[in-house]
Amino acid sequence: MKVYVMVGAPGAGKGTQAEILSERVGLPHIASGELFREAMRDGTRLGEQVKSYISRGALVPDELAIKVIAARLARPDAAEGAILDGFPRTRPQAEVLDAALARRGAHVAAALFIGIAEDALLRRLSGRWICQEAGHAYHEIDRPPRVAGVCDEDGSPLYQRPDDRPDTVRARLAQQLPPMYEVIDYYNEQGVLTPVDGEGPVEGVADALVRAIDSTRLAPRGGRELRQPAR
Numbered sequence: 001m002k003v004y005v006m007v008g009a010p011g012a013g014k015g016t017q018a019e020i021l022s023e024r025v026g027l028p029h030i031a032s033g034e035l036f037r038e039a040m041r042d043g044t045r046l047g048e049q050v051k052s053y054i055s056r057g058a059l060v061p062d063e064l065a066i067k068v069i070a071a072r073l074a075r076p077d078a079a080e081g082a083i084l085d086g087f088p089r090t091r092p093q094a095e096v097l098d099a100a101l102a103r104r105g106a107h108v109a110a111a112l113f114i115g116i117a118e119d120a121l122l123r124r125l126s127g128r129w130i131c132q133e134a135g136h137a138y139h140e141i142d143r144p145p146r147v148a149g150v151c152d153e154d155g156s157p158l159y160q161r162p163d164d165r166p167d168t169v170r171a172r173l174a175q176q177l178p179p180m181y182e183v184i185d186y187y188n189e190q191g192v193l194t195p196v197d198g199e200g201p202v203e204g205v206a207d208a209l210v211r212a213i214d215s216t217r218l219a220p221r222g223g224r225e226l227r228q229p230a231r
């Protein structure tokens with residue numbers, strides 16, 4: 001089985017790309033967040049355990065998370081492999097994933113790292129503006145208003161939510177990026193890190209990811225040159 005993991009900062013478009021890849025390479029997209037919600041809804045024993053953590057705002061422990069993921073990978077639609085999104089987020093998680101896959105004679109075929117420069121991430125994540133009157137949403141890059149700071153629809157002033165302000169986003173990234181870099185280092189050491197430039201249009205990034213997957217189908221594990229992750 002070919003297991004691919006999506007690696008990238010928040011705002012890099014991992015979920016969107018995993019969805020497109022799933023269609024294009026015919027493997028299921030397994031988003032860990034969605035998987036946990038599904039397990040809780042289904043009321044399985046694992047789901048009940050997951051619920052006991054999430055319901056009190058705690059993180060799902062790695063050993064439990066990997067049980068839920070392994071159960072999902074055991075379903076028939078994942079017999080050929082899967083695209084994992086949202087897990088692993090830390091080096092210990094990457095290690096438990098490898099251990100779980102090894103028990104089934106499998107391994108991570110490629111860690112698809114969607115690379116985006118930190119300043120570009122900051123612009124993406126902090127560009128959201130909301131209109132005071134009706135909550136119309138704008139984005140400095142994707143959907144700018146015709147006149148800066150003014151709603152196109154009703155002319156009311158635009159404001160930023162505290163969560164969307166550059167300082168808040170910068171602080172959040174400072175928390176989230178170091179564990180991601182550890183995951184990148186880990187997969188680089190394993191010889192499966194596959195970096196792709198994530199700054200172009202969505203379709204272009206998707207094409208690059210498909211090419212990357214195709215190349216892993218030809219190359220033996222560890223047979224590819226090690227690359228330094230972009231920082």
Ligand SMILES: [Zn+2]
Nearest residue numbers: 131136151154
């Ligand atoms: Zn408005």
